[in-house]
Amino acid sequence: MSTEELERGFDATAFGYYVRNNGNCCNPLTSERYLTKGVRIKVRTGPTFGKARILIGSTVIGTVDGYAKRYGYKYVTRQRSGNLTGAIKIRSLSRFSRPFRFTALWALRATAPLASVRVVEKYDPGTAGPFHDPVSNGDTTRPRLTAFSLAPTFPTKRNSNGVYGGTATWKATDNVKVVGYEVNFKWVTTGTSYIAGGTWTTTGTSMPVQVDFSGDTNCYRVRAYDAAVNFSAWSGWKCSYSPLDPMGEWTAGAGYSAGGKIWTSVRLTDEYGARARTTERYSAKRLRIQYRVGPTYGRAKAYVGGVYFGTINAYAARYATRWITFTGPREAHERIRFEPLTKKDVYIGKVHVIPDVTKTVTPGPTRY
Template sequence: MSWISAARGARKVRFVGAIALVTAVLTPVATSAPSAFAETAPPSITSTSYPTFVEASAMRWRGTHWSATPAFRWSTATAEGVAKYQVQTWHGKRRGSMVGVDSTGSGYQSTIATYPASRTSLAGHIYSGDQVCRRVRAVNNAGTVGRWSGWKCSHAPLGTEEFVPGYGFDNGVFDYYVRNNGASNNPVRSVSYLAKGVRVKVRTGPKYGKARILIGSTLLGTVSGYASKAGYKVVTLQKSANLTGAIKVRAISADTRPFRFVGLWALRATAPLGSSKVVTWQPRSELWPADPVESTDTTRPTMTGFSLSPTFPTTRNSNGFYSVKASWRGTDNVKVAGYELAGKRGGSTSYYDDGSSVTSNTSMPVDVDWAGSATCYRVRAFDEAGNYSAWTGWKCSFAPIEPMDGWTAGVGIPSGGKIWTSVRTRDDYYHQTARTTDRFSAKKLRIQYRVGPKWGRAKVYVGGTYFGTINAYASTVGNRWIALTGTREAHERIRFVPITTKDVLIGKVFVIPDVSKNLPPAPTRG
């Protein structure tokens, strides 16, 4: 056989072998054992839980609003093959039970966020008066999406934010008296809501009477708080469809006994769940970035700089705010895709969470507003592969309490071209202290004061906590700053108490709370 014939024979053997290999691959295997590379179907969600009604005791003050973080939990029969979970949240923006709270015009909006397979719970904020519904589904490694679980909804009680000021008698945060004593009728009325009814927790006992509950002009029903023994009861009143208007609780005119309720929840019809606007978050535009692109890059970015300046602004801009600039920058082995900023605010509380945002910018203007308040940020970078840098430390900027602004006492005295808050003791008949109108959480105070031969000394307190003493005596006239730190963070009014017969002139005062803490404010007292 010639070499040409031999080559043709070998080529024929290879060709036949290739056909046999392809046939073997395409021919069904007789055994029922799955291939090692077969992807299992995504497990179905077997159970979910979400507190239906958040009790008033679970609500926490965040500095400007009340909220709670009830946990939405889920489980599957097995975690095998689950690559991630998708959670759809149906709500209105912020206090979502209110009318006209988002761009959809219906008061509804829905989002879908993705979480890793190791995540089986979500405890996001639910604000006072809000209704939040969630459901979950599993996605396997091949990208096959499983069935959605059923919806679970949670409701938070209405707080003082949702009720119209000036209505109600002896009203607390979630505790209201409504009564008609002949001289006055004290109704309770909320802002406008989109709701089909309410759930109300009523205080019962021999001394309590009746009230009517309405949404807008529609009467939901009458509830009586009378009982032979003291206790509580829960009443649900609702219609089949949503109503628009203020939720009103009015005492029965013929009953002079007070009606007291310690929790009221707005109930919305859930029919729009399937038709609500759905938004899938994208990177650099919303809080939750989308899934990272497929990449072998595991190197984390690094933050190279972050500043929030000035720390202690003293001049307001034309809009009445203190202008501050935040700047940051990071580096990455490939490319920084964006930055996540987390915010905190403080003042009349320690610090409360101000949420997060994602941006591709490296700076932004910040307006620090209320006297004695603080605005804080920290930043981290992320790349296209989903790697995040470590967070920077918190940086804060503070708005000062200015002379004669926010003080219940103290006389304004011009000196050195400025107005100062005067603290003085003239004699036994004249004692002039200064204290703030508002209460502040303070770990440290930065105080401007006037010095000179004719000025004296004053002690500085936050409530009953002593922070230090200012000695304003000096041989020459001028202005100075002093930083005083308390033995603990105190939450009360700031007080200046004179200890000499000479005046002490106080300028701007910066309040610095403990940045590591998130605490509710002190209760408002007379």
């Protein structure tokens, strides 16, 4: 059983619900409709609290008194022998100065006899999550996810909305029919670990992926379900990495313009004498770095804080743009910085920060 989130009303706080008999507002508080035989309620008690009546639909199942000489909490159960269908209502019986307060409410599961076939929750395709509409179905075969991709992994051009992004696509099969998919999301910006996003349900087989901010990482995984709510296994995580852009991301600023792009010089220093480095701190297991090459360019080392990731050799017979990927000895959490090794300069373009995608993350509990 889980707590029911009621409509918050008059003078409600993040830690409980107040019900006051003031003649107009918020009496009673009302839940969604349930098939239930009663409730269990956590009541705030004390000398300033009063009584309330509990109803399921129009049927009164009992009263609860919150009065006590000292402040505290108590659990109270009120139920009938048979099942009732309707919204759970908490109606105050005391005047305005004696509110009834509770912090949690559980609907007691109805005990109506079930048929011999399996009864499951049915998903409402195209909406956010399951609803409690029992469906009889003997199907126990799980769907199988056959494909899942996210591209591009390293976007370098902004889309029509002005952000970096791509598309996630997937496919699945089932012995009867796949009716929908759950898509789970997590992201990381400058923190040391992933943040759980949420879980969407959809009947589609693709969705746009947008990485809004410089240096962000957005990761997705998907699983399929059928009409009997058999789930496939989750896919692995796939991620899209928004690049760091030189302007605004480096304390040393830009130092060179070529091909309509701005490049950061690793030899420039800021007002504190620091070489090219990011203004923010990032968690990085790998770095994917864009840089200029040519006969007038030299070498530079790449670091995340004090952790050495690799050396860029920008010398080449002809001028061009290249990419290189460095993997650090461990995931480091600090500023990304570059140290020149030669008098000849090195110019850095976009930098993709790649965190450790094997880190675990708890899926977001809210479907929306």
